[in-house]
Amino acid sequence: MKPFHSKLTAAFAVLALAGCQKKADTIKIGLAGVQTGSDGEIGAAPIRGSQIAIDEWNAKGGVLGKPIETVNRDDEGKPDQAVAVANELVSAQVCAVLGHFNSGCSLPASDIYNQAGILQLTPASTNPTITERGLPHLFRACGRDDQQGVVSAAFAFDSLKVTQVAILHDKTAYGQGLAEAFKKSFEAKGGKAVVFEGVGSDELDFRASIAALKAAGGQAVFWGGMYKQGGPLYKQMRQGDFKGALLGGDGIYETELIKTVGPKADSVFITFGPDFNGLPVAKPFLAAYKAKYGQEAGGYAIYGYDAANVLLLAIKKAGTTNADTVSKMLRSQEWPTLAGSISFDEKGDLKKANYVIWTIREGKFAVR
Amino acid sequence: MLETLVNGLSRGAIYALVALGYTMVYGILGMINFAHGEMFMLGMFASAFALGALGSAGLVSVGLTLPIAILVAMALSAGFGAMNERMAYRKLRGAHLLAPLTSAIGMSIVLQNFVMLSVTKGKKDFPQSVSAPLADTRWSIGPLNISALQVLILGSTFVLMIGLWFVIQRTRLGIALRAVAQDRTMASLCGMKVDHLITWAFMIGSALAxxxxxxxxxxxxxxxxxxxxxxGLKAFAAAVLGGIGNIPGAVLGGLLIGLAEDLTTSAVGADWKHTSSFALLILVLLLRPRGLLGERVADKV
Structure with a gap:
């Protein structure tokens, strides 16, 4: 075995050298997020969106005169796997990471990127804590759950005239954080949360909770979690003879939800970014996405596309991939995206979140 | 309150059906079948596909397609159960206890990934033309509000359990299974095909799952x-709670865990439901280490 081992070591040494040399002629960007498992569908969308943006940049000659190389890693939506992915991307010597998807994954991974001096721009992680830890090289191209909570709570209280709400969540960093943000805003409005409980992220039978919230006098349900559970929850609310509305955050904005609840479900209300389907600037992207992946671009695909464009533009303007310089550049000006121009504050959050209420109309998501 | 009881019993009946498979295999082999949860999962997908196929063949009457789909699912899972026994258990019959346990966990991972890669990594919607009418039909009898689906779940669980009891107690196969459970060597000396019978136990358990x-x-x-x-984990806990190896015990354990979960959700909140069901398990095991009905070792199939 010994000669073999030494051969192996030699081979690795050669590979490592090759890696270093390669670094000189390409710009490596890490793409990280959930792409398999139960969040696989929704999580793959921003990565595909980013990939399309990077392909477009490469077609125009890359950035800083070098082609862009992507290193795509799947974190399976699991925090421990996200740490492994982050370490892999660090050793692959990427200069920036677009990801992760789940807040529970972005949280631990961001510490690793930050220690390694790698810039991270997440297209989808909305938990407030992520940017509250003072990490200098961390940005997000989406809003925060406390901003979503305000919009959703105001809608429930003012437009739906709901005063007693039942709040269920999936016990993840995203779901529970969003549920707590909603509760805070809703109670600040003068409403009351009659039920607030975590059901776990693999539960699909909500009948016990629905019976309990009916008994407690809930008028609507807020779901802090993903579409995979939100759909069955809505169906079981109706089967359990509960007529109230289902409110939710960006985690249930996924066409798979409509397949579960049916095209006629009219009292599902979701906070998500502004409508891009009618925007002429988004047309080429939507067509490119459909041509490449054979399906309609979900809402998250556009976040991924925008995040990649903003990152590459900042690298281009900074003239370097150095995380400090690019971070300063990102904070210094407004950036054009398909969904309008965005700018970052000191923490790395969007200065202005642009959540609007969506609902299901004729089998499609539509702004209410 | 009554709604919670019905919900809990429906949930418990499901646990009980799956627990029966754990308890049968344990009764015969003295081992836990860790791929048993996958038989349940394969049943889900098999019936969904069967319904899809029947639907595209033009059959729409739920009264006809649903029983066919259930039978197809049971047959397919029974086949996978037999395969599981042959590949993960029979080859390792003489080996250390941990060897078949590990190979069964391996089998479980293989089957999960097989379905994930070949069908979908996300969720698949069960044909709603079948489930929606059943779930939407509700009857109110006084304060009791029960759906046709819940009646179906409770009813078919009851029928399957009676059927299993009949097979175990009254048929030649059942007598042979009990003989193997009591003393495998003796049964084999009496001319019974022990390997064959063990496969049967896996198949029956998988079909119920x-x-x-x-x-x-x-x-x-x-x-x-x-x-x-x-x-699978819950059903395993149910089998242990009732006394693993004991058939009425598995049913009792399943119903108790289902009820404990839903009553906790209604009284304290969903956050505590796993805590309460597993606390119940620990409590029972402290007081009766063999489980609730576990003392009748002689009757353990």
Missing amino acids: AAAGTMVAMYQGVIRFDAGYTL
């Missing part, structure tokens, strides 16, 4: 490749 899978698929409306994991 597949029936449970179909019920859950209709009850939840969506199916996933990893659905067997948590449910």
Whole structure:
């Protein structure tokens, strides 16, 4: 075995050298997020969106005169796997990471990127804590759950005239954080949360909770979690003879939800970014996405596309991939995206979140 | 309150059906079948596909397609159960206890990934033309509000359990199974095909799990490749609670865990439901280490 081992070591040494040399002629960007498992569908969308943006940049000659190389890693939506992915991307010597998807994954991974001096721009992680830890090289191209909570709570209280709400969540960093943000805003409005409980992220039978919230006098349900559970929850609310509305955050904005609840479900209300389907600037992207992946671009695909464009533009303007310089550049000006121009504050959050209420109309998501 | 009881019993009946498979295999082999949860999951997918195929063949009457789909799922899972026994257990019959246990866990991972890669890594919606009419038909009898689906779950669980009891107590196969459970060497000396009978135990257990899978698929409306994991764990806990190896014990354990979960959700909140069901398990095991009905070792199939 010994000669073999030494051969192996030699081979690795050669590979490592090759890696270093390669670094000189390409710009490596890490793409990280959930792409398999139960969040696989929704999580793959921003990565595909980013990939399309990077392909477009490469077609125009890359950035800083070098082609862009992507290193795509799947974190399976699991925090421990996200740490492994982050370490892999660090050793692959990427200069920036677009990801992760789940807040529970972005949280631990961001510490690793930050220690390694790698810039991270997440297209989808909305938990407030992520940017509250003072990490200098961390940005997000989406809003925060406390901003979503305000919009959703105001809608429930003012437009739906709901005063007693039942709040269920999936016990993840995203779901529970969003549920707590909603509760805070809703109670600040003068409403009351009659039920607030975590059901776990693999539960699909909500009948016990629905019976309990009916008994407690809930008028609507807020779901802090993903579409995979939100759909069955809505169906079981109706089967359990509960007529109230289902409110939710960006985690249930996924066409798979409509397949579960049916095209006629009219009292599902979701906070998500502004409508891009009618925007002429988004047309080429939507067509490119459909041509490449054979399906309609979900809402998250556009976040991924925008995040990649903003990152590459900042690298281009900074003239370097150095995380400090690019971070300063990102904070210094407004950036054009398909969904309008965005700018970052000191923490790395969007200065202005642009959540609007969506609902299901004729089998499609539509702004209410 | 009554609604909570009905919900809990429906959930418990499902646990009981799956627990029966654990308890049968344990009764005969003295081993836990860790791939059993996957038989449940395969049943979910098999019935969904059977319904899809029947639907595209033009059959729409639920009274006809649903029983066919359940039978297809049971047959398919029974086949996978037999395969599981042959590949993960029979080859390792003389080996250390941990060897078949590990190979069964391996089998479980293989089956999960097989479904994930070949069907979908996300969720699949169960054909709603079948489940929606059943779930939407509700009857109110006084304060009791029960759906046709819940009646179906409770009813078919009851029928399957009576059927299993009949097979074990009254048929030649059942007598042979009990003989193997009592003393494998003696049974083999009497001319029984022991390997054959062990395969039968796996097949019966898997078929029951597949029936449970179909019920859950209709009850939840969506199916996933990893659905067997948590449910398998709960059903295993139910089998242990009732006294592993004991058939009425598995039923009792399943119903108790289902009720404990839903009553906790209604009284304290869903956050505590796993805590309460597993606390119940620990408490019972402290007081009766063999489980609630576990003392009748002689009758352990």
